Amino acid sequence: xxxxxxxxxxxxxxxxxxxxxxxxxxxxxxxxxxxxxxxxxxxxxxxxxxxxxxxxxxxxxxxxxxxxxxxxxxxxxxxxxxxxxxxxxxxxxxxxxxxxxxxxxxxxxxxxxxxxxxxxxxxxxxxxxxxxxxxxxxxxxxxxxxxxxxxxxxxxxxxxxxxxxxxxxxxxxxxxxxxxxxxxxxxxxxxxxxxxxxxxxxxxxxxxxxxxxxxxxxxxxxxxxxxxxxxxxxxxx
Amino acid sequence: xxxxxxxxxxxxxxxxxxxxxxxxxxxxxxxxxxxxxxxxxxxxxxxxxxxxxxxxxxxxxxxxxxxxxxxxxxxxxxxxxxxxxxxxxxxxxxxxxxxxxxxxxxxxxxxxxxxxxxxxxxxxxxxxxxxxxxxxxxxxxxxxxxxxxxxxxxxxxxxxxxxxxxxxxxxxxxxxxxxxxxxxxxxxxxxxxxxxxxxxxxxxxxxxxxxxxx
Numbered sequence: 436x437x438x439x440x441x442x443x444x445x446x447x448x449x450x451x452x453x454x455x456x457x458x459x460x461x462x463x464x465x466x467x468x469x470x471x472x473x474x475x476x477x478x479x480x481x482x483x484x485x486x487x488x489x490x491x492x493x494x495x496x497x498x499x500x501x502x503x504x505x506x507x508x509x510x511x512x513x514x515x516x517x518x519x520x521x522x523x524x525x526x527x528x529x530x531x532x533x534x535x536x537x538x539x540x541x542x543x544x545x546x547x548x549x550x551x552x553x554x555x556x557x558x559x560x561x562x563x564x565x566x567x568x569x570x571x572x573x574x575x576x577x578x579x580x581x582x583x584x585x586x587x588x589x590x591x592x593x594x595x596x597x598x599x600x601x602x603x604x605x606x607x608x609x610x611x612x613x614x615x616x617x618x619x620x621x622x623x624x625x626x627x628x629x630x631x632x633x634x635x636x637x638x639x640x641x642x643x644x645x646x647x648x649x650x651x652x653x654x655x656x657x658x659x660x661x662x663x664x665x666x667x668x669x670x671x672x
Numbered sequence: 673x674x675x676x677x678x679x680x681x682x683x684x685x686x687x688x689x690x691x692x693x694x695x696x697x698x699x700x701x702x703x704x705x706x707x708x709x710x711x712x713x714x715x716x717x718x719x720x721x722x723x724x725x726x727x728x729x730x731x732x733x734x735x736x737x738x739x740x741x742x743x744x745x746x747x748x749x750x751x752x753x754x755x756x757x758x759x760x761x762x763x764x765x766x767x768x769x770x771x772x773x774x775x776x777x778x779x780x781x782x783x784x785x786x787x788x789x790x791x792x793x794x795x796x797x798x799x800x801x802x803x804x805x806x807x808x809x810x811x812x813x814x815x816x817x818x819x820x821x822x823x824x825x826x827x828x829x830x831x832x833x834x835x836x837x838x839x840x841x842x843x844x845x846x847x848x849x850x851x852x853x854x855x856x857x858x859x860x861x862x863x864x865x866x867x868x869x870x871x872x873x874x875x876x877x878x879x880x881x882x883x884x885x886x
């Protein structure tokens with residue numbers, strides 16, 4: 436638009452406040468690329484201090500999750516038939532039902548979740564089982580064990596983490612999120628939580644923990660992402 | 673002045689408010705907004721994600737619509753009636769009695785009242801912000817230098833503001849009794865002259881027959 440109004444003989448009435456407002460709004464909006472994320476983070480932290488019933492009704496746009504799946508529809512969790520298989524380089528491969536998984540010693544934690552595409556969710560409350568506990572349920576690992584291929588029920592999603600990484604004090608196989616069982620879109624009934632790494636390492640709809648002696652590139656790593664996905668220290672960050 | 677409008681009763685006479693270029697611009701914008709809102713919400717709200725879990729499809733719809741929307745805007749600016757567009761811009765960006773009107777004082781309004789001007793200005797700014805943040809999200813998938821932490825916040829924030837504005841816009845266009853007659857102006861191009869005289873007296877007076885001022 437523009438340029439044509441030069442043909443008008445008389446100057447238009449009024450002041451160009453609208454033009455200034457437009458430019459101001461665009462300027463403020465673009466500057467929020469710098470201050471928007473810290474502000475939302477601050478509000479989110481403040482919101483975390485509110486009771487659950489209250490914070491549940493407050494929309495938190497950037498505090499929200501985005502659901503990624505590679506092979507829709509999402510896998511369906513049937514408590515009657517679901518089994519978590521732990522096999523490979525373990526002494527006694529096992530299959531755990533959902534009830535047996537929940538009967539294992541429970542761990543709780545609050546941690547942040549960072550997606551490699553730039554969004555984060557802060558102060559997520561997870562409940563689940565540490566990987567040492569899971570491996571102990573399979574009689575422990577053999578000496579040559581180095582890593583676990585975490586296989587999703589959503590084929591062909593898979594990702595490998597080293598035993599050392601999975602023994603981080605804040606790594607777990609989670610079945611509860613924010614005080615409730617994982618919902619279908621969040622990976623019911625169990626997902627990996629690895630807060631120090633980007634979310635693509637956090638396999639959802641976990642079906643199998645296959646203990647191996649080497650790290651294989653996972654689903655996204657075969658498509659260019661870093662195998663060691665440390666938050667802030669990988670993927671060009 | 674012949675055919676001066678009766679300020680109280682609706683008249684059979686209509687006056688032209690929006691030409692084909694303006695209406696095309698409006699409906700291209702509206703349609704694109706609704707498609708991008710729907711596909712964006714599927715990408716954004718976990719409960720809706722369950723309804724359409726095919727994320728790549730939702731994303732493709734969103735991106736194709738965005739490109740088509742920008743191309744259509746460019747086409748309208750090139751092939752449409754540029755004199756009309758320039759007049760719209762001039763009318764929307766100039767404020768004289770409008771600040772009085774916004775404070776609730778009586779101030780005769782032109783073709784756009786101050787609220788409509790403010791709405792158009794904010795929507796125009798949002799269009800720029802959607803485009804910039806959307807482009808950064810898209811390009812950031814390939815080039816990590818363009819991945820800014822605030823991009824999603826801006827895109828989401830613009831969406832929330834835009835939805836609130838559009839809800840108000842729909843209420844005034846479809847529900848509110850005294851503003852509902854304006855809808856015809858954006859569908860058929862003309863509005864009832866009596867209604868125009870009550871709501872946009874400065875403009876209605878200038879549009880009376882025999883007066884070729886625009």
